[in-house]
Amino acid sequence: MTVEALRRRRPQTLADLLDAHGREIQAVAFLVLRDRLAAEDVTIETLLTAFEKGGSIRDDGAVRAWLLKVATNKALALRRSGSRLVGLDLLPERPAPGDLAGEAASHVALVAGVADLPPAMRAAVVLRYYSDLSVDEVAAALGKSPNTIKAQLQTALDRLRHSLADPALDTTTPREARHA
Numbered sequence: 001m002t003v004e005a006l007r008r009r010r011p012q013t014l015a016d017l018l019d020a021h022g023r024e025i026q027a028v029a030f031l032v033l034r035d036r037l038a039a040e041d042v043t044i045e046t047l048l049t050a051f052e053k054g055g056s057i058r059d060d061g062a063v064r065a066w067l068l069k070v071a072t073n074k075a076l077a078l079r080r081s082g083s084r085l086v087g088l089d090l091l092p093e094r095p096a097p098g099d100l101a102g103e104a105a106s107h108v109a110l111v112a113g114v115a116d117l118p119p120a121m122r123a124a125v126v127l128r129y130y131s132d133l134s135v136d137e138v139a140a141a142l143g144k145s146p147n148t149i150k151a152q153l154q155t156a157l158d159r160l161r162h163s164l165a166d167p168a169l170d171t172t173t174p175r176e177a178r179h180a
Contacts, residue, residue: 006057014051018043022043024068025043025047027130029075031130065137072126073141073142114126120142121152121155122156124156125153125157128153135153
């Protein structure tokens with residue numbers, strides 16, 4: 001998919017964008033929204049935005065990052081518009097090696113932990129660790145400075161470590177916990 005194809009605005013360009021980036025766009029939107037149908041809507045809106053405005057991209061290598069930026073912004077806007085999530089406060093025991101059900105439960109706990117993060121922080125985590133964008137690319141996608149993104153990622157990882165920690169492995173005393 002090249003920027004030149006976007007500039008030509010042929011209908012086949014939408015199909016090419018969907019084939020090349022649709023799955024990742026939808027996954028990013030789903031991880032921000034936690035709603036499959038809303039993520040599909042964001043994917044379609046992102047592709048239509050690319051069809052309309054993608055010709056303004058200067059570099060072929062920037063198409064993926066630009067699409068993820070548009071998808072993230074659309075997902076965050078939809079999230080802010082009033083959708084509500086209900087979180088599950090379920091933390092399974094650690095799985096034994098080879099225990100597929102236990103590994104799946106850990107995955108569910110991780111996804112639930114990410115879902116509990118504030119939307120902007122969740123978007124930074126998804127773009128950095130799921131979409132594997134650099135900190136600078138995440139900052140550009142979210143319109144923030146790289147230092148702000150680094151701080152958000154650090155805070156998010158600390159929150160995830162805390163929410164996913166095994167209480168049996170916690171070595172802090174109650175007094176240390178109060179002052180942490």
